Amino acid sequence: MLNIPTAYVKSEYEKDLEISIDANLSNISANDTSIDGKITTLSGNITTLSGNITTLSGNITALNDFVSIVVSSAIFTLPLSTYRNFTITNADTAGKTLKIASIPTAADTMLNVNVKLTFTTTATITYTGMITWQIATAPNPTAAGTFLLNLKSFDAGVNWFSSYTGLY
Numbered sequence: 001m002l003n004i005p006t007a008y009v010k011s012e013y014e015k016d017l018e019i020s021i022d023a024n025l026s027n028i029s030a031n032d033t034s035i036d037g038k039i040t041t042l043s044g045n046i047t048t049l050s051g052n053i054t055t056l057s058g059n060i061t062a063l064n065d066f067v068s069i070v071v072s073s074a075i076f077t078l079p080l081s082t083y084r085n086f087t088i089t090n091a092d093t094a095g096k097t098l099k100i101a102s103i104p105t106a107a108d109t110m111l112n113v114n115v116k117l118t119f120t121t122t123a124t125i126t127y128t129g130m131i132t133w134q135i136a137t138a139p140n141p142t143a144a145g146t147f148l149l150n151l152k153s154f155d156a157g158v159n160w161f162s163s164y165t166g167l168y
Helices: 012-026
Strands: 039-045 053-059 066-069 075-079 085-090 096-101 111-119 125-127 131-133 145-153 160-166
Touching: 066 075, 075 085, 096 111
Parallel strands: 039 053, 066 085, 075 096, 085 111, 096 125, 131 160
Antiparallel strands: 111 145, 145 160
16 A cells, blocks of 8 residues: 655745745835835834725824814814814804815825814804805804814815714
């Protein structure tokens, strides 16, 4: 009877290929800042992404954190180059303007902006840009309280479709 070994023996080609793959994988480090090609899953601290991205997990801090906007003039400016979530508190009765700045301009860019807008007194707000409100009325505080605003753009900030809840 023929005695056939049950273990698989790798060819020299397969061994060389495995060594080459291991060597190339070891060249990828945590400090790599650019990866080209199709990526389906990423995790960890990622600095810059472009291309077709299927799944993201890890610490994407700048776009997910809330940033407080200091009211030092008649204009609240929301800088979208760094943040997408804002907390604004206003304590005076002077009219204010909410302005969206540093809008990413790449084609087909969808933007989602959240604003917690708190007023300690009544004041009017003017909203700049092409903002369409869900109930056809922009939020303006008629008493002290908080509005939660959600602004969405599907065309890199040309038009905004917005909704709000409040006055809490």
